[in-house]
Amino acid sequence: MVTLRSYQPNDGPALLALFRDTIRRVNSRDYSPPQVAAWASDDIDTVQWFGRFAGRFVPVAEEDGRPVGFAELEPDGHIDRVYVSADHHGRGVGRQLLAAVVAEARRVGLARLFTEASITARPFFEGQGFVVLAPQVVTLRGVEFVNYRMERVLAEPGAAADGGGRSAFWRS
Structure with missing residues (x-):
């Protein structure tokens, strides 16, 4: 059974491994080998990569004590990284993570x-109520990628307010 919990600093290495593996096994369907190599590089600055979790709402999906997915919400509403283990795709883990992000x-x-x-993630986000604002080309480690700027307007901000407690998707 997959449950959600909050990010802990010692999750960093496992989440980085999940990130790389997902890109190499899933996103490789939509991106070229040079793009995958740049994106899931073995030369990622781990201090910087782990540091990006600070100050963000980060639910971690866990099964049998192991992370199988994570998402990040920045204070301004930007969703940065959402990754689900290749072995857990199609099992609702991404929907659980995004529901926690929306609730927060x-x-x-x-x-x-x-x-x-990403090209790979676009259908998932569209299925969760996001719309494409525009395609764009970004460069990472000297390699160009196509991705999509997307947004979801929240019809009633604050409607799920719970007086400052954790959302229903959370466990301690």
Whole structure:
């Protein structure tokens, strides 16, 4: 059974491994080998990569004590990284993570969520109520990628407010 919990600093290495493996096994369907190599590089600065979790709402999906997915919500409504283990795709883990992000966004009164979705992730986000604002080309480690600027307007910001407690998707 997959449950959600909050990010802990010692999750960093396992989440980085999950990130790389997902890109190499899943995103490789939509991106070229040079793009995958740049994106899931073995030369990622781990201190910087782990440091990006600070100050963000980060639910971690866990099964049998192991992380199988994670998402990140920045205070301004930007959803940065959402990754689900290749072995857990199609099992609702991404929907659970995004539901937790949406609940938190509503709890803190955000009016909209936005992201830059990969070609691979675009259908997932569209299925969760996001719309494409525009395709864009970004460069990472000297390699160009196409992704999509997307947003989801939250109809009633604050409607899910719970007086400052954790969302229903959370366990201690």
